[in-house]
Amino acid sequence: MSIDSVFVHKMWNDYELSKMVDGGVPFPMMSDAGGKVGTIYGVYDDDAGVETRGRFIIDPDGVVQGFEVLTPPVGRNVSESLRQIQAFQLVRESKGTEATPSGWKPGKLTLKPGVDLVGKVWEVWKTDMAFD
Template identity: 65%
Template sequence: MSYNTLKELNVEVLSVSVDSVFVHKIWNETELSKMVSGGISFPMVSDQGGKIGTLYDVYDEDAGVDIRGRFIIDPDGKVQAAEVLTPPVGRNPQELIRQIKAYQYHLKTGEVMPSGWTEGGTTLKPSPELAGKVWEVWKP
């Protein structure tokens, strides 16, 4: 399950919706715990009034809900990546995990991940010598 992978990567998850904490509790008890063994093990934040959603520019005032915004925040508190989807389509946890692995690898090594990179794939070391010669070491 993706959440375990995120735990292994030392990533804390916070989910946010405009529902009250009591609705979160009942949703977890009556439905989510039947989908995920043990139920949800990360904080389910309540954003009644949409204040947090407004700060992150994902609050839809007309519908009164937070749309699907996903933000990767680094250990310094900086937003490194964002993805925003309208309600009908769900996210892809594998893409989230790929992005987190790439950012963690970058933080550790300073290397950069070219388009389509997945774990174990070719990375690039930016330097004056590499300018104009990416084609020698990496092909899309």
């Protein structure tokens, strides 16, 4: 979503993005003229008249699980967004019985929060697991 019109979205997709991604952008490119939606989401920059790089992960119940907002010159890390979605999906499927510690990615150890784990995290989770 950006403040550009759907016409500009079409041109950008058809003339540039479709040369990067086969078939073009597969999801809706939304137009937010005036930044109304961006204002509600706290990512519209009144002074510059544009939206900053906000990214919101919303679960199947419509609940915001996480967000990240960057100023325009720095791009996102798509792998990190995917990792977070995988983590939120794992937690949801476990109905909250599992949690993903710092540095978790698919295949790595999860924690089962409960009375037995209090004071024992150090036994199962090591600080080097926070890094790739």
